[in-house]
Amino acid sequence: MTPRPRIIAVDGPAASGKGTLARRLARHFGFGYLDTGLLYRAVGLRVLRAGKDLGDEAAAIAAAGAVTAAELADPELRSGPTGNAASAVAKIPGVRQALFDLQRRFAAHPTDDRGRPLLGAVIDGRDIGTVICPDAPVKLFVNASLETRAKRRHKELLERGEAIIYARVLEDIERRDEQDRSRSVAPMAKAPDAFEIDTTGLDADGAFAAALAFIGSRLD
Ligand SMILES: Nc1ncnc2c1ncn2[C@@H]1O[C@H](COP(=O)(O)OP(=O)(O)OP(=O)(O)O)[C@@H](O)[C@H]1O
Numbered sequence: 001m002t003p004r005p006r007i008i009a010v011d012g013p014a015a016s017g018k019g020t021l022a023r024r025l026a027r028h029f030g031f032g033y034l035d036t037g038l039l040y041r042a043v044g045l046r047v048l049r050a051g052k053d054l055g056d057e058a059a060a061i062a063a064a065g066a067v068t069a070a071e072l073a074d075p076e077l078r079s080g081p082t083g084n085a086a087s088a089v090a091k092i093p094g095v096r097q098a099l100f101d102l103q104r105r106f107a108a109h110p111t112d113d114r115g116r117p118l119l120g121a122v123i124d125g126r127d128i129g130t131v132i133c134p135d136a137p138v139k140l141f142v143n144a145s146l147e148t149r150a151k152r153r154h155k156e157l158l159e160r161g162e163a164i165i166y167a168r169v170l171e172d173i174e175r176r177d178e179q180d181r182s183r184s185v186a187p188m189a190k191a192p193d194a195f196e197i198d199t200t201g202l203d204a205d206g207a208f209a210a211a212l213a214f215i216g217s218r219l220d
């Protein structure tokens with residue numbers, strides 16, 4: 001019998017460092033990695049590019065049904081406006097439903113970027129430990145203060161060439177946090193059995209060490 005894939009679920013708010021940590025854990029364990037935020041960003045970007053309103057549920061659901069793995073490499077997905085668009089479409093239940101199977105399939109049959117099967121997966125997002133993989137043996141909730149997250153994201157966007165002021169980034173993140181926390185379907189939440197890592201005073205190495213110490217033998 002094929003063993004069940006070993007799953008590390010990583011949740012947390014925007015720019016908390018969960019993607020940085022999740023990618024490093026995936027490399028360390030030789031697991032597949034899925035950034036589920038990119039799926040919502042791809043839906044938001046499709047809606048924007050089609051010239052539709054982000055509140056147009058039918059357009060957003062159709063976009064979610066059409067998302068392909070190939071488009072997740074589009075650098076525009078990482079832009080500030082796309083992040084805001086992602087949060088707007090992520091509250092539409094039909095969008096979440098349309099992306100659910102894809103995420104569950106990856107968790108059940110993780111692969112590398114060439115489609116070769118792997119023994120485990122690291123999946124990051126907002127509802128991985130609570131909705132997508134509630135039975136994951138390892139759940140992490142990565143957090144950091146609002147100001148720390150806004151500073152990190154501001155630096156990242158400036159490096160991407162976006163002309164944006166710090167106050168605007170802070171405002172966007174605060175609004176996105178609130179929207180993600182308060183939506184009626186699959187709100188961002190720390191699963192009761194998740195281990196919280198506050199990266200406010202931790203660099204990437206410190207966050208990785210804290211995660212490894214928690215994981216211990218939980219994946220054996
Ligand atoms: N522990 C850390 N200390 C300092 N900077 C960090 C740390 N972790 C990540 N960063 C930096 O902060 C920025 C955001 O990190 P990352 O993309 O991992 O966050 P995220 O939670 O995945 O964000 P999002 O959900 O919006 O994609 C990046 O520029 C990254 O290099």
Ligand SMILES: Nc1ccn([C@@H]2O[C@H](COP(=O)(O)O)[C@@H](O)[C@H]2O)c(=O)n1
Binds near residue numbers: 015
């Ligand atoms: N599992 C998830 C992942 C993401 N979202 C929504 O997408 C937005 C963008 O996510 P990033 O991780 O790339 O910042 C985010 O603000 C959420 O609205 C989600 O709902 N569920």
